[in-house]
Amino acid sequence: MSTDFVPNGSRPAGVFPAVPRVIYKTKRKNLSHEGRIGRIETVETLNLFRDFSHAFNAHRPRLDPALAGFLHNHGFLPDKGALYGLAPRAPQDPEAELEDPSKTDTAPPEPEPLDPWLSDFQAAILPLANGRYAPALSNRLFFWRLYTNTLPLVPLLGSVEQGHLIRRDRRAQGTILARPMFTSHKDAPEWEPTPQGGGGDRILLDLPPQGAVSQVTRMLVIYDPKTRNPVIVSAVLLEGALDTLDRSGTTLTSRRIDVETGIAGPAMQFTRGLPVAPEMTDPDTVLLSNWWLMVRNVTAGLVRLPVGVVVQIDLLRTAEETDTVIIDATDRIDAAGHQIHGPVMGGEVAVRFIKEFGV
Amino acid sequence: MAEQTSLPLGIDHKNYIKTLQGDGKNLAWKQFTDVFWNSDALRAGAKNEFLFRRGFLRDKWVLYGFDDNDPEEYLSDFQAAQINQANGIYANVLQDRMLLNHTLADYCVVPKIHALRGLDAQEVALSGEWAAHHTDGTGPDLEVLIEPLLAGARGKVEVVNISNGRFEGLGKTGDMKLLSDITRDWSKAARLPYLFADNLQQGPFMTGLHAGGQNRLSVILTRNLDTWDPVISAATLMIGTGASDGRLTLARGGLSAPVDLVTGTVGAAAGIGAEQTVERHDTHPETGAALRDLVVPEWQEIRAALQRIMDESSYMRVAMLDFTLLADGRLGLIGPSQLDLSAVQVHQPLLRDPVFAETMRKLTL
Structure with missing residues (x-):
């Protein structure tokens, strides 16, 4: 019958390879950086x-x-x-x-x-491991829509698209945080909604009232190819102004969080983009009181909606310190923020991940 | 205002087909030619070449009445097949039932997803009920629809009832392990991922149209790319008949009735008659239920919800979605639409709408 003309691209065999291998086409034996x-x-x-x-x-x-x-x-x-x-x-x-x-x-x-x-x-190539779900993690508006009932995201107020302000039916309760809609844009986050056009598309988030020092918990989550569960391979506590967290030239303090216990180690200060060894500013450790809540919220949500295999999630504690909200999710990994304390891909799960996806 | 009306309506199909470019378009053209020359229904005789050069399939001469009507006002079959590709990298959102289900959860009732069987044939439980049925059979009774994850994939669509850790359906009954094994075989045989989700029950309005299956409200949403405003381009009720057997296309015996976008009033239904011609019905030809001048209940709320979907999803350029109407009048998502556009254009050519035509032109569809 003539009505069986199937649209181009809806043939699953081609568009849904089981494992999107990024560079290495087969599982490899070692993880050397040579030859990549x-x-x-x-x-x-x-x-x-x-x-x-x-x-x-x-x-x-x-x-x-x-x-x-x-x-x-x-x-x-x-x-x-x-x-x-x-x-x-x-x-x-x-x-x-x-x-x-x-x-x-x-x-x-x-x-x-x-x-x-x-x-x-x-x-830089990690996002390609997300395969056909990569768009879900590289567009923050889409991520917010997709995980709206699954993860504890801060409320979305609206967006600025092609110079048009799209407002949702909600009044801001706290600070408005504007973030670039696309994670691959190189421009830094801004605090004010951009006027007409300006610096590209943004999403507007309703940031809850927070304490004097903004401490962002940043998690690197990857899927374990063996158990098919999301695993937090690295978590750090970053201190610094929210809007400059990822900007080159900013001086930040980072504490590595022990994923098993929720204890944040000594504070190391470093400057993004500067070839200077990090410096310890505070040798004391800090216990994160609600670490398990954060872990449970993030992993439970990612288990319910298994999309993509690598994501970095930023959480912020609200003023009452009883609850946490997700303020950012991206497929661009902040390698320096995690690794000034040591390498992150040495663990068993990370090794399996790198072999499986050929990065 | 005179300049505004001088916008060219319609699309010069002959020139469009002549100047196709790109790998995707070439592949689609090859698929189109395969289907065109292998189809034997509704032969158009000497008009074959006319239709072929413009990207229409053979049955469209009669369906669209090209003896009287202008083909430039109609979206061709070649273009219709590529509508989803206009969404670029987000085309996936409108093919993948799991993504669509989660992204539309704020705007309408979406069926709860229970499990996913991936391409590597692993079953992943995504709800507590499903896991409970698997472990000790304590979950609540479920009516589960098993469908391919990707819309448009030619896989099996089945409904099973699950209670106390056992399933009934597919002509047999057994424990969850057996269901798991059966779907694994389907998945491996056709290399298709399958999704298990709740089967939404249509409300009295939908049942009143035709009781023997799920009727659908199919909508085409698009965007005015100049003002960025959401636009509902068409809403059509797809109504089953005894012959259509769940596949609601005109060619398989289904009926299509247009819905007025402002008032929600249903127009006369169209179907293909025994003589392979278009027949219009004011009442259902089998049951005699009134169709014409019905009003879709809660239409203003439905319309607002549809506009919000498009307004707040800037990654979509054109979306074709299927809904049902639930007992409380709310929209229930069925999934990405597999609407055959002839069901819409048999009532009103899509490119007669200047906004839609301009959008299609800008998306170079």
Whole structure:
């Protein structure tokens, strides 16, 4: 019958591969950063690599060529050398070691192994692992619509689209937070709704009243390919003005939260984009009183609506400190914020994830 | 105001088909030609070439009455098949029942999703009731609709009743493990993910149209790309007959009745008669139930809800959705529409609406 003309693109076999492998087409044995860039061949990954490469070359002051070559070929931006303490391994010279055994005591410590670090280029290609659900996590308006009854999101007041203000039937109770609608836009969040047009599309969120210091709990959630459950692989407590949290050049304080216990470790201060090692500003630990509530809220929601495989979620405690709300969700991972305390991809789940999705 | 009315209405189909570009369009054209030359229904004789060059299938000469009407005012079959692709990367939202269900939850009643069987044939329980039936059979009784996750996929659509950890349906009865095994086989055989969700019960207004199956309210929502205002382009009641057997298209024996967008008044229903011609009915041809001049209950609320859906979902450019009307008059989501646009255009050509025509032109559909 003529009515069986099926629309283009509704053939599931082509549009729904079981596992969207990003760069490596098969499961690989090791997690080395060697060779990843050599394997880039799809249009999306090539574009992302070009962006990475431009960002790398725009960095000033220039690094020592040997270190720059090492970082670039492993997918790290120049500031990560000092920020994470990454350096190429010293060339092995077994003969020298045999002749002078005492040398091992005075030699500089071997740099950290590189494999468990999430490189900047890897962070850029992670959203591709979301496959056909990538649009759900790269558009904040859509994310808010999709998870409106599933996650504790702050209320959506409206949006600014193509210069038109779309208002929902709701009055603001607290501060209005405007965020870019698309996570891949490079412009920073702003506090005021942009006037006509301005800096692109925004969503307007109704931020609840909060304490004097804004502490944002940032979670990196990935799906475990084996158990198919969302797993929080890293969580940090960031202190700093909300609007500049992700802006380059901002000085921030970050505490790593132990996912098992909810204890936030010592505070480390670092500046985004600066090749300076983080500095400990407060050696004391802090116990997050409502950590389990946060974990339960986030994972329960993501279990009910399994869309995508990697997402970073920002939570804010309300003034009463009894409840938490989600103020941001994005597929762009803040690699530096998580990793100034150490690599995040070393865990069992993270290793499975990287192998499964070929990032 | 004279300049405003000089906007060209309709689309020059012949030129459009001649200048198709892009891989997606080429693939669609190949599929169109396959269907066109293999279809034998309603042969149009010497008009074949005329229709082919404009992207219409053969049955449209009679259905749209091209002896009298201007083809430029009608959206062609080739274009209609690509309407969803105009949503770009968000086309997925309007194909994937799970995404659509969650995104529309604030605007209408959506069926509760119980489980998803993914492409790798794993079943994931998404509701407590489903998990309870699987473990110890303590969940409440459910009437579950099993459908392919993606609209438009040619998979099985079945309803099963579940109580005390056992299912009844598909011509058999058994425990949840058996149901799980059966759907796994379906999923593996056709490489399709399946979704298990509540089966919404249509209200008295819908049952009054035709009792033997689910009737649908199909709507086409779009956006005026200049003013960014939401627009309801068409609303059509798809009504079953004894012959249509759940597949509510004109070609399979269903009826379509237009709904006035302002008042909600139902017009005369159209169906394809025995002589392969369009027949209009003021009452249902089998049951004699009145159709013409019925008024859809709570139409103003429905209309407002439809406009809100489009207003607050800027990622959608064109949305075709199917709803049912529940007993309390509210909209209940059935899913992404599989509406055959001939059911709409048999009443009123879509491109006669200047806003719709302009939107289609801007989306280069």
